[in-house]
Amino acid sequence: MKIFPLFAVLALGCTGPKESGTSDDSATTNDDSSGGDDSSPGDVKPKVKSVDTLDCTTQQSANDVWSFTVSVDDPQGAETVRTGTVEVQVSGTTLADYTLACRDGMCIGSWRSDYDGIDCTYEGRATLVITVEDEDGNQSAPFEKET
Numbered sequence: 001m002k003i004f005p006l007f008a009v010l011a012l013g014c015t016g017p018k019e020s021g022t023s024d025d026s027a028t029t030n031d032d033s034s035g036g037d038d039s040s041p042g043d044v045k046p047k048v049k050s051v052d053t054l055d056c057t058t059q060q061s062a063n064d065v066w067s068f069t070v071s072v073d074d075p076q077g078a079e080t081v082r083t084g085t086v087e088v089q090v091s092g093t094t095l096a097d098y099t100l101a102c103r104d105g106m107c108i109g110s111w112r113s114d115y116d117g118i119d120c121t122y123e124g125r126a127t128l129v130i131t132v133e134d135e136d137g138n139q140s141a142p143f144e145k146e147t
Helices: 003-015
Strands: 047-059 063-073 081-090 093-103 106-112 127-134 143-146
Touching: 047 127, 047 143, 063 081, 063 127, 081 106, 093 127
Parallel strands: none
Antiparallel strands: 047 063, 063 106, 081 093, 081 127, 093 106, 127 143
């Protein structure tokens, strides 16, 4: 038994014969075997989907503490998003930036007013600008959330 002829028959059955005299090569350009992950740069970037929680609480030992969770996704799988950053801005001026910890499609972050002076009085006045990065170094577009 020869394996090569069987493989050739299966390969033809999958792609189909090309009609002679046509220049349409759609049988090769419309192949969706990539699972929707095209090679264009816009399709490999992770995405911040939403800010799920955003709270500022006053704690006896830490004064005001902001904490938040963010839902993220990535064409290669949400689990590939490893890190992120959040900038706290007021009127376009960055007051501070922090690193996010990400795992399984969620990122968490927090900061204490003891370190940066951004306390609960900034609620409604500050904007969070969030970006995330996957394990391949692809970075999301900035995602803005008003406090």
